[in-house]
Amino acid sequence: MASAEGLHAARSRGRNTRQLVHEVLRSRIVGLELEPGSAVSENDLAAELGVSRTPVRESLILLADEGLVDIYPQMGTFVSRIRERDVASAQFIREALECAALREAVGKAGARDVAELRVLLTAQEEADRQADMEGFFQLDEEFHARLMAVSGHASAWPVVSQAKAQLDRARRLSLPMTQQMSLLIGQHREVVDLLEAGDLDRADEALRSHLRLVFSDVEKIRSKHPELFSDEDAPLRPRRDSPRRTAARGDR
Amino acid sequence: MASAEGLHAARSRGRNTRQLVHEVLRSRIVGLELEPGSAVSENDLAAELGVSRTPVRESLILLADEGLVDIYPQMGTFVSRIRERDVASAQFIREALECAALREAVGKAGARDVAELRVLLTAQEEADRQADMEGFFQLDEEFHARLMAVSGHASAWPVVSQAKAQLDRARRLSLPMTQQMSLLIGQHREVVDLLEAGDLDRADEALRSHLRLVFSDVEKIRSKHPELFSDEDAPLRPRRDSPRRTAARGDR
DNA sequence: GCTGACGTACTTGTATGGTAGCCGACCGAC
DNA sequence: GTCGGTCGGCTACCATACAAGTACGTCAGC
Numbered sequence: 395m396a397s398a399e400g401l402h403a404a405r406s407r408g409r410n411t412r413q414l415v416h417e418v419l420r421s422r423i424v425g426l427e428l429e430p431g432s433a434v435s436e437n438d439l440a441a442e443l444g445v446s447r448t449p450v451r452e453s454l455i456l457l458a459d460e461g462l463v464d465i466y467p468q469m470g471t472f473v474s475r476i477r478e479r480d481v482a483s484a485q486f487i488r489e490a491l492e493c494a495a496l497r498e499a500v501g502k503a504g505a506r507d508v509a510e511l512r513v514l515l516t517a518q519e520e521a522d523r524q525a526d527m528e529g530f531f532q533l534d535e536e537f538h539a540r541l542m543a544v545s546g547h548a549s550a551w552p553v554v555s556q557a558k559a560q561l562d563r564a565r566r567l568s569l570p571m572t573q574q575m576s577l578l579i580g581q582h583r584e585v586v587d588l589l590e591a592g593d594l595d596r597a598d599e600a601l602r603s604h605l606r607l608v609f610s611d612v613e614k615i616r617s618k619h620p621e622l623f624s625d626e627d628a629p630l631r632p633r634r635d636s637p638r639r640t641a642a643r644g645d646r
Numbered sequence: 647m648a649s650a651e652g653l654h655a656a657r658s659r660g661r662n663t664r665q666l667v668h669e670v671l672r673s674r675i676v677g678l679e680l681e682p683g684s685a686v687s688e689n690d691l692a693a694e695l696g697v698s699r700t701p702v703r704e705s706l707i708l709l710a711d712e713g714l715v716d717i718y719p720q721m722g723t724f725v726s727r728i729r730e731r732d733v734a735s736a737q738f739i740r741e742a743l744e745c746a747a748l749r750e751a752v753g754k755a756g757a758r759d760v761a762e763l764r765v766l767l768t769a770q771e772e773a774d775r776q777a778d779m780e781g782f783f784q785l786d787e788e789f790h791a792r793l794m795a796v797s798g799h800a801s802a803w804p805v806v807s808q809a810k811a812q813l814d815r816a817r818r819l820s821l822p823m824t825q826q827m828s829l830l831i832g833q834h835r836e837v838v839d840l841l842e843a844g845d846l847d848r849a850d851e852a853l854r855s856h857l858r859l860v861f862s863d864v865e866k867i868r869s870k871h872p873e874l875f876s877d878e879d880a881p882l883r884p885r886r887d888s889p890r891r892t893a894a895r896g897d898r
Numbered sequence: 899g900c901t902g903a904c905g906t907a908c909t910t911g912t913a914t915g916g917t918a919g920c921c922g923a924c925c926g927a928c
Numbered sequence: 929g930t931c932g933g934t935c936g937g938c939t940a941c942c943a944t945a946c947a948a949g950t951a952c953g954t955c956a957g958c
Contacts, residue, residue, distance in 0.1 A: 451940080466939085466940085467940055468938090468940055469938090
């Protein structure tokens, strides 16, 4: 997945190196491939990805803006630990925007919109049957994005997506309980049903409780994996214990 | 304001060059000192500000992420024209977040919160009397930020602020009608009154209509200054007519 | 006069060099 | 044993050099 070589292969397709590096790193962080608290050095990443430090550095700056990494000048850059405050903020933003969009979507939604959403629901059930967690995550993202698009506010999705990233890092750990998947899908279906029926208030409520469930998951995770979270106000101890990088030298 | 020399002077105070350049450019763009459509060359800015291309470039990347500039590789970077779509999106985001926060603030607001808000209202009236538009803008920003803070969601303000930037560029041109200022202040006061009274629905409605008024202003501006707006879908003509930069050479 | 090819001057993208500053281990003094 | 200074190695920051590509003025050909 997104190895060093694959990066250059896709490079010709419009996007430049910075954007590719940004996507790779973002995906690794949100997918927990890079754990909260771990160091991400410009030099190491540049060497691993086979590019210079410049695009890596520019990507890290963007990721810092998104709150996914913390840059400590002259000390290092670290994947940000999950902060209570950021998670709560992300939840608030997501809930406000998605619910506001849904309220506008009710009444606007055509038969085609509903049909497209139902296609995604079916695909989600298939992913559930196959226990394809990664696939479900993508379909979930697409579902929520599409839901916002119905209201005509697709352009606000990136903001939601950014907030969502903070939540998803933690969720990644919780979803293994496969029972959750069918529950979430059921909630998705309920939202679509109520949207189709034009029941504004109940649709809003259904989506809101769906999002809250996701949020409460994060809290559960916290007790299980406290090392991924930041104990607030004690961030000035990034720890540079980075073990010597043994491999990754012969390539290129 | 914010000349090249001032930049280095403030540099010692914690923030690095990139952040300073970012603030300067953002302020110039939102303040319309740099007009939509005008070219912002990495080289020119670096020379003018007395720094190298690197921090300038990194700032521009951040500004592009905020939608304030458009980067066309190998062609140039231009202050983005105001796009119908972006303005609508910004309005949606702002309205959803600010109103959601206000709804949560009702009931939470203590006497002290209300008092602090009222202090800002008084200051706004003073700015109105003195026809101090710039001061009013800052106080307006502070009022809305404080209002969100009451709900405990101050950390979501940057998102609102980013959306607001898109709207403010246009508003900058409209506010000269000083009659508007007292109208806006009156609406601010109404929101605070209803917040204090604990009337959730009417407070929400008051804030919403206030924000909508601001939004409608933008539409008025469009007819007056069409050159600042993008006629959608015709963006691939940035025009490089950048007139020779005559001044700004002897300093440093 | 008009059209089309070409060259120059500009742009951003990427790579690399040098600097200031922080951490942590080592080592000597007490 | 404990404390304090020093030094090596690492970091991100900034500056600079080079590369790839576009626009636009110029000029030759018609």
